[in-house]
Amino acid sequence: MRKLPLWLKLAAGATFAFLYVPLLVVVAYSFNDSRLNAEWVGFTFAWYRVLFNDAEMLLAARNSLFIALVASTCATILGTLAGLAIHRYRPRWLPLLVITPVAMPEILLGVSLLVFFIQVLHLTLGLLSVVLAHITFSIGFVAIIVRARLAGMDESIFEAARDLGASPWQTFRLVTFPLILPAVVAGFLMSFTLSIDDFVITFFTAGVGVSTLPLQIYSMIKIAVTPEVNAVSTLLMLLTLVLVVVASRLDKGFMKGGE
Amino acid sequence: MSIRVSHLNKRFGNFVAVDDVSLEVDSGELVAFLGPSGSGKSTILRIIAGLETADSGSVFFAGQAADHLHARKRGVGFVFQHYALFRHMTVAQNIAFGLRVQGKSPGEQGARVHELLDLMGLAGLGERYPGQLSGGQRQRVALARALAPEPQVLLLDEPFGAVDARVREELRHWLRRLHDEVHVTSIFVTHDQEEAFSVADKVIVINRGRVEQAASPAEILDHPATEFVARFIGEANVYEGVARGGQVAVGRLQVPADGLPDGTPVCAVLRFYDLKFWKEDQGIARVARTMTLGDRVKVEAVIDDGPVIYSQFPRRSSLLAGIEPGCRIHIEVTLARLYPHNVVEGITVSA
Structure with missing residues (x-):
């Protein structure tokens, strides 16, 4: 690699520090043996013990995982189908329709889903409404990733399968699906992290009964940023990091924009 | 099947x-x-x-x-x-x-x-x-x-x-x-x-x-069968002209056009290997350059009052004796193909 000038290295270092130091501070304080996020006293796992004995927190975590699993599974199926359709039929409006929720301000999406669920569907807010909301904003991500993968493929492999006597279903099962599988899994993981982390849309669509991890953290910091919040944030961060790394490993186009 | x-x-x-x-x-x-x-x-x-x-x-x-x-x-x-x-x-x-x-x-x-x-x-x-x-x-x-x-x-x-x-x-x-x-x-x-x-x-x-x-x-x-095929296949010189007195003039080179009525517009396709060049001081063309292409030699000549013409010979051919840039040559057309002239677009003539 070319040697970088000093000022560029400093600028890069400052940028990364700005991005990651706050996260590292949270991680550090989650192991701090003090009620206050003020000074370093000593190392402890106490806050993690508190965390794993906090029934409300555990319920919120269970809700989050359940929502993320169901929502990202549905979003992956629908998003993959959308990606395939966009690639195959090149419809004029479908890409826009699928991708708009991705670009839409979350607050707007949250408010409109709330209104839609209550006034149009007469739905009681709860797990179902949160799942539906999360599917809504995840489909677009999956569709984009799957379509990017398809766009990089030589169209003639599908013709070859057809010419060799494969039915459309056989072509999908034996050729198309195995080739887009990394993108599908990457899309799933992406939806999963989006769902686990989502606050704004969840806040509007969860109603009073249901709490998720981000909602629970928010309600706790209204009082004070306790080390327990640091601990749960650290775990959430770790999960997200693992999922993003796995997703990017699976689908190179996901990070680098095509192979 | x-x-x-x-x-x-x-x-x-x-x-x-x-x-x-x-x-x-x-x-x-x-x-x-x-x-x-x-x-x-x-x-x-x-x-x-x-x-x-x-x-x-x-x-x-x-x-x-x-x-x-x-x-x-x-x-x-x-x-x-x-x-x-x-x-x-x-x-x-x-x-x-x-x-x-x-x-x-x-x-x-x-x-x-x-x-x-x-x-x-x-x-x-x-x-x-x-x-x-x-x-x-x-x-x-x-x-x-x-x-x-x-x-x-x-x-x-x-x-x-x-x-x-x-x-x-x-x-x-x-x-x-x-x-x-x-x-x-x-x-x-x-x-x-x-x-x-x-x-x-x-x-x-x-x-x-x-x-x-x-x-x-x-x-x-x-x-x-067609002008396109003649131009596309093999390496050839292509000239446009008008038949007059059973011939088509390409500069001082007379291409035989037996039986064609005077005034017929034609396209003459002269394959490299249907041409013979030999050194002759009273010739009708002057050699511009020679190019050695592996076992063959390609000769570029300019016809007096006319365009460039190419031919190609085996390296050891007796026809090449004395042929060098600047010398004058005579050209014999052993076979010419004439097609009623219509403009064919988009064809690169290999020459």
Whole structure:
């Protein structure tokens, strides 16, 4: 690699520090043996013990995982189908329709889903409404990733399968699906992290009964940023990091924009 | 199985890709579609395979109309220019694909794969992935895959376009030998005349979506049917002129035009090898330069009051004696082809 000038290295270092130091501070304080996020006293796992004995927190975590699993599974199926359709039929409006929720301000999406669920569907807010909301904003991500993968493929492999006597279903099962599988899994993981982390849309669509991890953290910091919040944030961060790394490993186009 | 194509038409938007094409390929023949890029030759091939639908016209296999047959029911093996191998499958799985989707037993698949790996000189590579093979090997895998379901017809779209020159040469010989062994009716598309003439039994020259000539390689070389064929095939000088007194004047060079009425506009095509140059001080042209091309020498001369003319001779030819830049030469036209003149666009004349 070319040697970088000093000022560029400093600028890069400052940028990364700005991005990651706050996260590292949270991680550090989650192991701090003090009620206050003020000074370093000593190392402890106490806050993690508190965390794993906090029934409300555990319920919120269970809700989050359940929502993320169901929502990202549905979003992956629908998003993959959308990606395939966009690639195959090149419809004029479908890409826009699928991708708009991705670009839409979350607050707007949250408010409109709330209104839609209550006034149009007469739905009681709860797990179902949160799942539906999360599917809504995840489909677009999956569709984009799957379509990017398809766009990089030589169209003639599908013709070859057809010419060799494969039915459309056989072509999908034996050729198309195995080739887009990394993108599908990457899309799933992406939806999963989006769902686990989502606050704004969840806040509007969860109603009073249901709490998720981000909602629970928010309600706790209204009082004070306790080390327990640091601990749960650290775990959430770790999960997200693992999922993003796995997703990017699976689908190179996901990070680098095509192979 | 014989193939007949009748009055085929295909447009892409405003572009006429195939313009009323009719042609025939006999059972067991190896035929080349030869033409410049964009001439529609690949489109015709894809219509025969059922990968593209014609706007009008019909394709017959052994006399039976196949227009309503889906590509997968046509029994046609297709080899794509860029191999189109399934990169997530091994070589053996690629070759077995056609048999697998037909529901053949693993035993049958294995036997056929083994047989084809041997036939293609790919023995021992069955467990590799396409990404681990060279270009030439990949193309042979693509061929094996197309042949595995024992198609009645084999179609190859620019099959050797993506490999380097030496491998291309090898694959050509190899396709010819394979065809002599398997005897499946085959059509391959190429823009390379050498490839068409050295491999095919019959060459169909295609230009701007039309068939210009369909004949044996020798027939096409000796009797080009149209001005396009004469210009496109071989290396030739092309001049436009008007017949006068049974001749067409190209500068001081008189090209024989027996029997043509005075005033007829013609296009004269003079092949390099239908010209003789020899040194003569009272000659009608002056040598501008000579170029050594391997075992041949190409001579560029300027006709007095006329254009440049090229010819080519074996390096040791007696005709070359004393020919050097600046000397004067005489030119003898042993054979001239004259075509009623109409402007042909988009043709690069090799000279």
